[in-house]
Every structure is written in structure tokens, then in C-alpha cells.
Amino acid sequence: MTIKRRSFLKGLAGTGAGLSMAPLLTGKAEAREVRRVQDDHVGMLYDATKCIGCKACETACKTANKLELELDPTGTFDAPRDLSTNAFNIIKMYNGPEGMSYVKRQCMHCVDPNCVSGCPTSALNKEPNGIVSYDKDACCGCRYCQMNCPYNIPKFEFNDWYGEIKKCELCRETNLVTSGQPACTEACPAGAVIFGKVKDLLVEAKSRVQKSPSLYLNHVYGEKDGGGTSVLYLSKVPFDKLGLPNLPEYSQAYAQESVQHRLYQYLALPGILYVILAGIAFKNRSGHKED
Amino acid sequence: MDHEKALGGKIFTGPVAFLLLLFLVCAYFLVIRYINGIGTVSNLTDHQSWGVWKVVGVLVGAAFVNGGYVTAFLVYIVNKGQYHRFVRQAVLFSLLGYSFAATSLVYDTGRYVNLLNFFIPKYMQPNSALFEVGICITAYIVILAIEFLPGLLEKFMPEGEKSDNLAANLHAFLNKVLFLTVAFGVLLPTMHQSGLGALAFLMGQKISPLWQTPWVSFLYVTSSVFMGLCIVVIIDILYHPKSLKNQEYLGLLKTLLKIGVYVAIFWIVFRFVEVIRNGGASNLFDVGFEFIFFWAEMILIVIGMIMIRKTNARSLFSGAALMLTGGLLYRINTYLVGFEGAPGVTYFPSVPELMISIGMLALQIAIFITFVKIFPIISQE
Ligand code: SF4
Ligand code: SF4
Ligand code: SF4
Numbered sequence: 001m002t003i004k005r006r007s008f009l010k011g012l013a014g015t016g017a018g019l020s021m022a023p024l025l026t027g028k029a030e031a032r033e034v035r036r037v038q039d040d041h042v043g044m045l046y047d048a049t050k051c052i053g054c055k056a057c058e059t060a061c062k063t064a065n066k067l068e069l070e071l072d073p074t075g076t077f078d079a080p081r082d083l084s085t086n087a088f089n090i091i092k093m094y095n096g097p098e099g100m101s102y103v104k105r106q107c108m109h110c111v112d113p114n115c116v117s118g119c120p121t122s123a124l125n126k127e128p129n130g131i132v133s134y135d136k137d138a139c140c141g142c143r144y145c146q147m148n149c150p151y152n153i154p155k156f157e158f159n160d161w162y163g164e165i166k167k168c169e170l171c172r173e174t175n176l177v178t179s180g181q182p183a184c185t186e187a188c189p190a191g192a193v194i195f196g197k198v199k200d201l202l203v204e205a206k207s208r209v210q211k212s213p214s215l216y217l218n219h220v221y222g223e224k225d226g227g228g229t230s231v232l233y234l235s236k237v238p239f240d241k242l243g244l245p246n247l248p249e250y251s252q253a254y255a256q257e258s259v260q261h262r263l264y265q266y267l268a269l270p271g272i273l274y275v276i277l278a279g280i281a282f283k284n285r286s287g288h289k290e291d
Numbered sequence: 292m293d294h295e296k297a298l299g300g301k302i303f304t305g306p307v308a309f310l311l312l313l314f315l316v317c318a319y320f321l322v323i324r325y326i327n328g329i330g331t332v333s334n335l336t337d338h339q340s341w342g343v344w345k346v347v348g349v350l351v352g353a354a355f356v357n358g359g360y361v362t363a364f365l366v367y368i369v370n371k372g373q374y375h376r377f378v379r380q381a382v383l384f385s386l387l388g389y390s391f392a393a394t395s396l397v398y399d400t401g402r403y404v405n406l407l408n409f410f411i412p413k414y415m416q417p418n419s420a421l422f423e424v425g426i427c428i429t430a431y432i433v434i435l436a437i438e439f440l441p442g443l444l445e446k447f448m449p450e451g452e453k454s455d456n457l458a459a460n461l462h463a464f465l466n467k468v469l470f471l472t473v474a475f476g477v478l479l480p481t482m483h484q485s486g487l488g489a490l491a492f493l494m495g496q497k498i499s500p501l502w503q504t505p506w507v508s509f510l511y512v513t514s515s516v517f518m519g520l521c522i523v524v525i526i527d528i529l530y531h532p533k534s535l536k537n538q539e540y541l542g543l544l545k546t547l548l549k550i551g552v553y554v555a556i557f558w559i560v561f562r563f564v565e566v567i568r569n570g571g572a573s574n575l576f577d578v579g580f581e582f583i584f585f586w587a588e589m590i591l592i593v594i595g596m597i598m599i600r601k602t603n604a605r606s607l608f609s610g611a612a613l614m615l616t617g618g619l620l621y622r623i624n625t626y627l628v629g630f631e632g633a634p635g636v637t638y639f640p641s642v643p644e645l646m647i648s649i650g651m652l653a654l655q656i657a658i659f660i661t662f663v664k665i666f667p668i669i670s671q672e
Contacts, residue, residue, distance in 0.1 A: 121422070158335060252493055255492070280370075284470075
């Protein structure tokens with residue numbers, strides 16, 4: 001089933017255009033602008049071929065962000081199974097016909113994030129430095145972000161009487177303030193995950209692929225995938241095997257907002273419709289005052 | 292001419308007591324939910340975090356009540372005065388339905404107090420379809436309440452031609468500005484229904500091509516039209532057992548349903564075109580869970596349409612009910628059956644979770660039954 005879903009939306013790339021409501025409106029209504037990485041956006045580059053699976057980043061992330069340990073049955077080992085409200089960062093492993101690889105998962109800090117676009121109360125925001133931040137005082141707990149994040153990143157405290165959404169915020173209020181870089185990049189002993197400006201990281205990633213083409217797939221995941229992300233990935237094993245989905249080269253938020261903007265541009269359409277409807281109802285009024 | 296009358300009769304009857312009992316069970320689970328969190332009563336998880344509360348409560352709840360705007364449109368915009376008798380009951384039903392949708396948001400959302408942020412400019416997020424839905428629900432509840440007010444006021448007006456008290460004056464004033472509210476009452480649900488569909492579009496590939504399309508908003512609006520017509524007919528038949536042999540009456544219902552059938556045919560064709568255009572053609576025949584639910588939708592609606600061809604109360608009623616069920620299933624399918632948060636993740640609501648939805652629904656029906664006994668809502672010949 002997943003296979004079938006993989007790429008069907010690729011065919012919709014033109015749907016922004018397919019849904020041409022434009023003539024209905026001002027005649028000039030355009031799809032929303034495409035968002036791109038800005039020069040001062042920060043992010044991370046994770047190179048799966050360098051990762052040794054030591055999970056130092058997991059521990060560092062938990063310590064820096066004061067997250068609870070999820071102990072294994074013996075009670076001696078912090079053993080999160082997946083991302084959760086207490087694990088913003090996790091190392092997983094794939095071992096199959098394509099080879100063996102670790103993969104680090106955390107929020108991708110998308111260039112044009114679905115979660116931000118869908119959040120009804122502006123609790124999720126794309127900050128000027130590119131970090132996708134969360135504000136619990138704004139969040140109404142609708143969990144739409146969980147439904148629309150292509151990477152299933154936001155986690156909700158389901159067993160709390162007044163739960164919050166929890167996810168990686170690139171340590172923007174913790175390690176980034178105290179050490180100038182996220183806890184996970186600081187802790188990595190193998191240089192597998194590094195912090196920097198996205199534009200520099202992209203140059204670095206491309207040069208690694210160029211220098212040793214046999215070591216990598218010729219694809220920097222996150223450069224374009226899903227409209228781009230501030231966390232970039234390099235790997236030898238296909239990315240979808242590592243749980244990074246095949247996404248079209250545009251963000252779904254872009255597609256959605258384009259459709260919506262066409263319909264509601266400047267509220268012109270609803271406004272015009274209202275006047276027409278009210279006019280007709282007014283004209284018909286005498287017909288059935290009180291039958 | 293028909294006139295709306297209060298039905299009268301005993302208020303606290305057996306069925307009402309039963310409905311209230313259901314609500315009590317629901318209230319019990321609600322208390323647990325508010326003390327210990329959503330996870331303790333529901334099967335919701337991080338990978339399927341919308342369940343029956345949101346999908347049945349908000350999406351289906353909102354679909355159930357389209358009768359209000361569809362009849363208002365027919366009567367005040369297309370000027371079909373003969374349908375006037377349907378307006379008030381449809382408006383009450385819609386009012387309750389939307390309040391029901393709004394209340395389900397209060398127990399579904401994790402940080403319900405912050406729902407108020409929908410109305411604080413600094414937090415408003417007009418790009419969000421969910422924001423649009425929330426605002427439209429609230430605005431529409433207000434509009435429906437205004438449309439409904441005359442029915443309440445009549446109860447307090449002195450009999451006779453020239454009544455002159457506060458209630459009567461307000462009644463007259465409302466009648467004068469009715470056209471302003473009616474226009475809103477038609478426009479808002481259209482926007483709102485399209486918003487309900489738009490929610491799905493942002494979920495992208497997580498929804499199967501059998502349901503995902505950039506036109507999903509449009510499909511939600513069109514389906515709301517035929518569902519609205521069906522619900523109007525269903526309620527009307529339930530409340531007019533004496534007219535069921537009256538051919539003129541049945542003809543009136545049939546004309547309504549016929550409009551619904553045309554819209555439904557258009558909708559079905561559009562659905563198939565979109566599934567194929569979005570590369571879901573093979574999913575249509577890929578026997579499995581999604582396959583069954585997709586075809587169930589189609590078959591329910593088509594059988595419903597066929598039944599409506601006969602002009603007797605039983606066929607009209609069952610036909611409308613089948614079409615309505617198909618339409619409701621479409622909405623449930625989009626977000627529950629067609630949605631796959633992560634490979635292999637399945638979801639089925641827990642008993643407490645279901646009881647909360649059922650209990651709230653029961654409360655709504657109990658209120659409807661009681662209202663029509665006290666206030667002049669249902670037209671009597
Ligand atoms: S990965 Fe998900 S949570 Fe993170 S920015 Fe992108 S859409 Fe938002
Ligand atoms: S759960 Fe909170 S952060 Fe997520 S979309 Fe809803 S309001 Fe926004
Ligand atoms: S950036 Fe910070 S919060 Fe995010 S995964 Fe790394 S350590 Fe954890």
C-alpha cells in the first residue's frame with residue numbers, strides 16, 4: 001500500500017495550476033510564492049555513512065532538553081523505541097539487501113512546513129533563523145500538526161490532563177543558547193551530524209558526494225524533497241529504507257495554500273458572493289414573508 | 292397554508308430517558324478524560340491522532356446538518372416558497388449539529404482553553420484550513436441562532452393580528468433583516484464544508500489516492516448538498532406520519548431528492564475522474580480494506596438513488612437514508628480508512644471513546660425532540 005502512495009502526488013505538481021480558479025477571480029490570482037532556504041537559516045547535516053550508532057546524541061539531547069529517561073526492563077539503560085514526547089532524537093538502524101545503515105531522526109525543520117501552515121492558532125512558527133518553533137500558550141492541542149507532518153515528528157502528551165506537543169526545536173532555547181550549537185551535533189564523536197548554515201551544509205554535502213561518489217547515493221535528501229528541509233541527509237542506503245519518505249519536490253503546504261489563496265484571494269470571492277446572495281434574498285423577500 | 296406548531300405532549304418520555312442515560316455514560320468517561328488525559332479513554336496515538344471524536348464529531352456532525360443551508364438556499368435564493376415549511380426544523384437541526392461539532396472540539400483538543408486563541412488576532416492563522424473551519428462553525432452557530440430566534444419568539448407573542456410586545460417587535464425586525472442573515476447562512480457553510488475537505492489536502496500522501504485530491508474541498512461541498520437534502524426529507528417523514536399516503540406531499544419530497552440525485556451523480560463521476568487522474572486507478576481494484584470501504588460508499592449511494600425512483604414514503608425514506616450513509620462514510624473514509632499515518636498503523640476507537648461520541652449525539656437528539664414539543668418548529672397541516 002505504501003508503495004502505491006509513494007509518488008502518486010507527484011502527478012499533482014501541476015495541480016496548483018490544474019485547479020485554475022484564477023479566471024473566476026481577479027484574473028491575475030497566482031499560486032502562493034515558493035519558499036526557499038534563506039541565507040541565515042541554520043540546520044544540520046547528517047551523514048549516515050559516518051554514524052557509528054553510539055547514541056551519544058540521544059543522551060545529549062535528553063540531558064540538554066531535560067527529557068525523562070525511558071528505561072529498558074532491567075532499569076539500567078535508556079532505551080527509547082521511537083520518537084516520543086520524551087525523545088526528540090533517535091538513532092535507528094536498517095539492515096537489508098541494500099546494506100546496513102544507521103539513521104538519525106528528529107524534526108527536519110522544513111523550509112515550507114506543513115505543520116506551520118496547518119496550525120490554526122500559530123503555535124508552530126518558522127523563525128527567522130529557519131527553526132520551526134513551538135509555543136504551548138498558543139497551541140490548542142488539535143493535533144493537526146501530527147496529521148500533516150510528512151515525517152510524523154510532532155508528539156503529543158496523550159496521558160497528560162493538559163498535554164503539549166513535543167518535538168525537536170534545534171535546541172533553540174537550550175544548547176543553542178549555551179553552547180552555540182545543538183546538543184546532538186556537539187556530542188557526536190564521529191562528526192556524523194554537524195551544525196551550520198543550511199547553504200554551507202549543502203555545499204559541504206555536495207562536495208562529499210563529488211569526492212567519493214561510490215560512498216554515497218547521488219542525492220542530498222532535503223535539498224529539494226518535500227520543498228526542502230533545514231536538516232540534510234547523506235546515505236548509501238536508499239532514503240525511503242531509512243524512513244525518509246519519497247516526497248514531491250514541493251511542499252504540500254505550498255500546494256494547499258495555493259489552492260486556498262486562489263479561492264479566497266483578498267476575500268474577494270466570498271465578499272462578492274455574499275452581496276449577490278443577500279441581493280437575491282432581498283428581492284425574493286416579499287414572496288414568502290409569512291406564508 | 293401549513294403552519295409551524297409546537298407538538299406538545301409529555302417531555303420526559305421513555306426514549307428521552309434512554310438518550311439521557313447514554314449521555315450519563317458519556318459524562319462519566321468525559322470526567323476521566325479531563326482528569327487523566329485523552330490517551331486514557333481513547334485509542335488515539337501519535338500516528339493516528341484524529342479519531343472518531345474529530346472525524347465523526349466535527350466532520351460527520353457538520354455534514355449531518357447541511358439541511359439548514361440547503362433549504363435556506365432553495366427557499367430564499369431559488370425562491371421555492373413551497374419548501375418554506377422545511378426551513379425551521381432544518382435550522383434547528385443544523386444549530387444543534389453545529390453546537391455538537393463545536394463541543395466535540397472541546398473534548399477532542401488537548402489544550403481546549405486555548406481554543407479561545409481562534410478569536411485573538413495575534414494567534415489567528417488564516418492559512419490554516421482548520422482555522423477557517425473553526426471560525427465558520429462559530430459564525431454559523433450565531434447565524435443559525437438568529438434564523439431560529441423567530442420560532443422561539445412566537446412562543447412569547449400574544450395571539451392575534453396586531454401583537455405588540457418586545458417579542459413581537461423583535462420578531463418583525465428579524466423578518467426585515469432576514470435576507471442579510473440568510474445570505475450568510477448560505478455562504479458560511481459552503482466555505483466551511485470546503486474547509487473540512489481542505490484539511491485532508493495538507494496531509495498529502497498520508498491519504499490514499501482513493502480519497503486524496505486537490506479537489507477534495509469541492510467534493511466535500513457537493514456531497515454536503517445531496518446529504519443536506521436527504522436529511523431534510525428524513526426528518527420531515529419522521530414527523531409527518533399522517534401524510535405518508537398523500538401524493539402531493541410525497542411529490543414535494545421526491546423533487547427535493549431528485550435534485551440530490553443529480554448532484555450525487557455529478558459527484559460520483561467527479562470522484563472517479565479524480566481517482567484516476569491522481570494515479571489511483573489500480574487502487575480501485577486492489578481488494579482490501581480501502582477497496583471495501585470505497586465501494587461501500589459508492590454502492591450505498593447508487594442503491595439509494597435507485598430506490599428514490601419510486602414515489603412511496605418507504606422508498607423515499609430508505610433511499611435518502613442510504614445516500615446519506617454513503618456520504619457520511621465518504622467523510623469517515625477520508626480521514627480514518629484512507630489515512631495511514633505510518634505503515635501498518637491501524638486504529639479502531641475504544642469503547643469509552645465511542646461512548647463519548649454516542650452520548651453527545653444522544654444528548655443532541657434529546658434536545659431536538661424536546662424543542663419541537665415546546666416551540667413551533669415543525670409545520671402541521
Ligand atoms: S518535520 Fe514535521 S514537524 Fe518538523 S518542520 Fe517539518 S512538518 Fe514541521
Ligand atoms: S496541536 Fe497545537 S501545534 Fe499542533 S496544529 Fe494544533 S494548535 Fe498547532
Ligand atoms: S537539535 Fe537538540 S532537540 Fe533537536 S535532536 Fe538535536 S539535541 Fe535534540
